[in-house]
Amino acid sequence: MPPLVVxxxxxxxxxxxxxxAIGAAHQRGSLMSRSRRKVLVRCAVxxxxxxxxxxxxxxxxxxxxxxxxDNFPGDTTSTLAVWNQTSxxxxxxxxxTTPHNIRDSFDTAWTGLSGTLCDQLEAGIKAGDGGWHGRxxxxxxxxxxxxxxxxxxxxxxxxxxxxxxxxDGIEYSFNHQSCFIGCFDxxxxxxxxxxxxxxxxFAPGVGTEADSTTPASVESARLSFSNAYFRATVCTDSCHxxxxxxxxxxxxxxxxxxxxxxxxxxxxxxxxxxxxxxxATFSPTALDLDFHKDTLPKIAQxxxxxxxxxxxxxxxxxxPTAQVFGVDTTGHLWQQTSSFGTWAHWSNLATPPGTTIASxxxxxxxxxxxxxxxxxxxxxxxxxxxxxxxxxxGHPTGxxxxxxxxxxxxAGAGISAVVRGANGHIGLVRATAPTWPWLDLGAPGSGYTxxxxxxxxxxxxVATAFNGALVVREGRAGVWRPWRALGTLPSPAVSGPSLxxxxxxxxxxxxxxxxxxxxxxxxxxxxxxxGTLEPFFxxxxxxxxxxxxxxxxxxxxxxxxxxxxxxxxxxxFSVGVNHKRTYFYAVNSGSILGGGMGAPTPLSxxxxxxxxxxxxxxxxxxxxVVGARNGLSDHSAxxxxxxxxxxxxxxxxxxxxxxxxxxxxxxxxxxxxGPLSLRLPLDAFALQSQVGASIMCQAYADGVGWxxxxxxxxxxxxxxxxxxxxxxxxxxxxxxxxxxxxxxxxGWTPWVENAxxxxxxxxxxxxxxxxxxYTFDPIxxxxxxxxxxxxxxxxxDGGVAGTAGIAxxxxxxxxxxxxxxxxxxxxxxxxxxxxxxxxxxAQVDDSALCGTVGEGRHIExxxxxxVGGPPGESVSYRAYVSGLGWGPWxxxxxxxxxxxxxxxxxxxxxxxxxxx
Numbered sequence: 001m002p003p004l005v006v007x008x009x010x011x012x013x014x015x016x017x018x019x020x021a022i023g024a025a026h027q028r029g030s031l032m033s034r035s036r037r038k039v040l041v042r043c044a045v046x047x048x049x050x051x052x053x054x055x056x057x058x059x060x061x062x063x064x065x066x067x068x069x070d071n072f073p074g075d076t077t078s079t080l081a082v083w084n085q086t087s088x089x090x091x092x093x094x095x096x097t098t099p100h101n102i103r104d105s106f107d108t109a110w111t112g113l114s115g116t117l118c119d120q121l122e123a124g125i126k127a128g129d130g131g132w133h134g135r136x137x138x139x140x141x142x143x144x145x146x147x148x149x150x151x152x153x154x155x156x157x158x159x160x161x162x163x164x165x166x167x168d169g170i171e172y173s174f175n176h177q178s179c180f181i182g183c184f185d186x187x188x189x190x191x192x193x194x195x196x197x198x199x200x201x202f203a204p205g206v207g208t209e210a211d212s213t214t215p216a217s218v219e220s221a222r223l224s225f226s227n228a229y230f231r232a233t234v235c236t237d238s239c240h241x242x243x244x245x246x247x248x249x250x251x252x253x254x255x256x257x258x259x260x261x262x263x264x265x266x267x268x269x270x271x272x273x274x275x276x277x278x279x280a281t282f283s284p285t286a287l288d289l290d291f292h293k294d295t296l297p298k299i300a301q302x303x304x305x306x307x308x309x310x311x312x313x314x315x316x317x318x319x320p321t322a323q324v325f326g327v328d329t330t331g332h333l334w335q336q337t338s339s340f341g342t343w344a345h346w347s348n349l350a351t352p353p354g355t356t357i358a359s360x361x362x363x364x365x366x367x368x369x370x371x372x373x374x375x376x377x378x379x380x381x382x383x384x385x386x387x388x389x390x391x392x393x394g395h396p397t398g399x400x401x402x403x404x405x406x407x408x409x410x411a412g413a414g415i416s417a418v419v420r421g422a423n424g425h426i427g428l429v430r431a432t433a434p435t436w437p438w439l440d441l442g443a444p445g446s447g448y449t450x451x452x453x454x455x456x457x458x459x460x461x462v463a464t465a466f467n468g469a470l471v472v473r474e475g476r477a478g479v480w481r482p483w484r485a486l487g488t489l490p491s492p493a494v495s496g497p498s499l500x501x502x503x504x505x506x507x508x509x510x511x512x513x514x515x516x517x518x519x520x521x522x523x524x525x526x527x528x529x530x531g532t533l534e535p536f537f538x539x540x541x542x543x544x545x546x547x548x549x550x551x552x553x554x555x556x557x558x559x560x561x562x563x564x565x566x567x568x569x570x571x572x573f574s575v576g577v578n579h580k581r582t583y584f585y586a587v588n589s590g591s592i593l594g595g596g597m598g599a600p601t602p603l604s605x606x607x608x609x610x611x612x613x614x615x616x617x618x619x620x621x622x623x624x625v626v627g628a629r630n631g632l633s634d635h636s637a638x639x640x641x642x643x644x645x646x647x648x649x650x651x652x653x654x655x656x657x658x659x660x661x662x663x664x665x666x667x668x669x670x671x672x673x674g675p676l677s678l679r680l681p682l683d684a685f686a687l688q689s690q691v692g693a694s695i696m697c698q699a700y701a702d703g704v705g706w707x708x709x710x711x712x713x714x715x716x717x718x719x720x721x722x723x724x725x726x727x728x729x730x731x732x733x734x735x736x737x738x739x740x741x742x743x744x745x746x747g748w749t750p751w752v753e754n755a756x757x758x759x760x761x762x763x764x765x766x767x768x769x770x771x772x773x774y775t776f777d778p779i780x781x782x783x784x785x786x787x788x789x790x791x792x793x794x795x796x797d798g799g800v801a802g803t804a805g806i807a808x809x810x811x812x813x814x815x816x817x818x819x820x821x822x823x824x825x826x827x828x829x830x831x832x833x834x835x836x837x838x839x840x841x842a843q844v845d846d847s848a849l850c851g852t853v854g855e856g857r858h859i860e861x862x863x864x865x866x867v868g869g870p871p872g873e874s875v876s877y878r879a880y881v882s883g884l885g886w887g888p889w890x891x892x893x894x895x896x897x898x899x900x901x902x903x904x905x906x907x908x909x910x911x912x913x914x915x916x
Contacts, residue, residue: 057763074102146804147163157199190229192246198221217473308364364407396427401420402422448464461473462486494546495548534583548563573585574587641662644658726741736776802880807904821851861905864893878909
């Protein structure tokens with residue numbers, strides 16, 4: 001074992017009667033040689049992190065003044081639990097115990113290092129005392145007399161104290177030679193206690209890959225002397241001064257601890273492979289490591305996802321539920337379920353008996369209110385997964401099934417499914433008790449997945465023909481008409497159709513060879529009309545797409561379409577209206593890992609529309625809105641942070657809410673159920689970072705003020721006092737990693753980041769909800785958008801909103817850094833003085849309409865000003881004025897634009913100016 005290296009550099013103390021010998025004990029410099037002291041940490045600390053062993057023994061324990069428990073035997077117990085979808089819980093499958101391992105690691109290190117400590121102590125004295133005249137003795141306390149102590153300081157944070165008592169003996173003695181008329185030696189005895197304090201943090205790695213990060217990291221480590229005592233025949237007050245100097249010496253060795261090479265030790269001793277969650281706790285007798293291993297699927301990107309939304313009734317409680325289904329690369333069906341917006345673990349629904357799944361999934365809610373999933377097996381049969389059972393529905397007449405099926409459920413009837421046959425025909429099967437008879441719909445000449453829709457007793461099956469045209473076969477009351485073409489598309493279709501019912505008719509959407517989305521509308525048995533999605537600005541086209549489109553219906557009855565663009569990003573196409581003219585606008589949600597996303601599938605649940613797509617790594621992603629910007633949330637990656645809210649009503653009713661995952665809503669918990677449920681006042685949070693970083697939390701408690709900052713897993717708040725504000729920050733995080741959060745205090749605040757106050761301290765406006773997430777992209781300080789016949793997309797700080805040549809009616813500005821970015825508009829008078837409320841309007845709050853909508857007016861000027869923002873924060877802005885172009889930059893309440901001349905502002909640009 002490499003030796004412990006401790007170098008003491010001494011300086012003379014001229015006040016000492018035996019200077020400079022006692023001066024050596026007065027040292028104020030480094031206690032460890034910088035060239036070699038890293039060895040100390042490897043031997044005494046890294047061994048702990050390298051060990052994954054486990055068990056506990058019960059020994060009497062008592063706490064010292066610092067809260068450390070003595071008699072810690074150094075046992076470690078490691079338990080691996082695997083997610084069990086049947087019991088819906090983690091079930092332990094392996095537990096390993098190794099007694100005394102941590103204690104043995106410290107003891108072995110100290111035994112090998114104590115001799116080197118003598119040498120370095122001596123070297124330091126000799127360097128500072130020209131009268132040093134030889135070592136008399138050096139006898140460090142053996143490891144058998146050392147104490148190992150433990151202390152729990154937070155979830156996943158473990159404190160160890162290795163204490164070597166030495167004051168009752170003599171650890172080092174030497175001669176100091178003094179020469180006056182003659183020379184003589186004075187013996188100086190030195191004794192002291194030595195303490196090594198180490199705080200370890202255990203946290204899992206990120207993602208499902210073999211963990212290459214450090215699950216055991218050192219948050220702090222220090223070496224200190226205490227209880228120093230000097231003995232010499234000539235000692236007076238100088239000996240006491242030397243004792244004080246040595247006792248006050250504390251060396252921070254945190255940055256010198258090297259854990260490289262030991263990280264994989266934890267994984268190598270877990271035969272089940274990578275883990276997806278870890279909790280580390282200390283008892284007075286043992287370190288307990290609990291590892292969780294989840295089962296995360298690798299979904300096939302080329303196979304369609306399926307989604308359903310429905311309601312589950314539990315007594316008087318209605319639970320909004322949604323599910324997403326996908327087929328993995330081995331042909332298994334997987335399901336993930338959301339209740340109240342919180343997504344649970346993935347569940348493996350396996351395969352149909354005797355075969356695997358060759359297609360994507362299709363899902364629909366049956367007449368019983370429960371989801372039905374249909375797939376095509378590798379054996380060419382159509383299979384239904386219903387209430388935990390696989391049912392074989394046969395195959396098309398005279399052939400086998402190919403590709404993903406299409407589903408519909410007419411009112412008051414059973415499910416109907418269509419699937420393309422290997423012979424080119426379309427097969428239809430219907431749930432007709434007690435059998436599922438097949439009907440051959442003939443060959444429309446199609447190589448794409450067909451689609452089906454029902455309207456009362458009318459059914460339409462639409463397919464894309466080989467020539468790129470759409471064809472339909474329609475039936476009513478069991479009587480089917482021949483296939484017919486649905487007119488000419490703007491560009492030949494290169495995808496299968498996606499259908500929706502609209503206004504008593506059917507709309508079909510396809511991707512054309514020109515990479516634009518086309519739509520065809522027709523009434524039952526009626527003529528069809530086709531066209532391409534029309535953008536608001538003809539000279540700013542919609543993004544080109546590379547996948548098949550998928551359509552659903554928004555709450556206002558208009559279509560919402562999802563597709564992947566030619567850059568691999570998920571795009572959402574929605575409808576806007578300007579003076580009764582309908583147009584489409586696109587919102588780009590990006591991709592995961594920068595790779596191309598698979599064809600998206602929409603989900604309409606609880607009035608909110610989102611889309612799901614598969615990334616290149618086999619993870620399922622969902623579109624989401626983060627503050628004012630759009631993005632994707634990964635449904636396969638383990639959340640990087642979990643957190644929960646606490647509520648109380650008096651001293652007897654105190655409840656922790658359920659833990660939620662990154663970017664989800666942690667609400668004050670409820671008591672009771674149904675109409676009698678009671679939302680408890682929120683008085684605390686608990687947060688736990690799941691990556692190699694600590695998340696620090698500070699709460700402002702009503703009636704108390706700002707509380708002390710706490711670390712992961714600890715209560716952030718004061719039970720019985722409402723939380724008015726909170727601020728979060730990360731420590732020991734990867735470079736560039738930020739924590740974003742927002743709180744609900746009578747309405748959602750803007751997203752803030754990195755220790756910015758969220759809420760209103762001292763204004764008695766309690767927080768009721770909290771959302772937290774990590775990001776490597778700092779959020780823009782401001783965002784803004786314009787109303788030009790409909791609201792355009794949000795623009796980030798520094799960007800430009802608007803287009804030269806087109807006036808806008810109103811706009812919104814939004815601060816993401818706290819405070820309010822208030823706006824005052826100057827509104828035009830289109831009737832030349834008839835409208836008396838033209839001119840300057842009242843100042844409006846952050847995120848409120850600044851200007852008008854639907855009144856035919858435009859903005860001639862505006863001012864912006866921060867109110868209650870961060871210290872020193874200001875804002876600069878300018879306007880693009882009709883006929884004049886860009887005006888000058890102005891700031892903090894100055895007017896942008898030209899007022900009183902009827903010149904409309906056509907574009908704006910806003911930049912936040914942080915204090916520097």
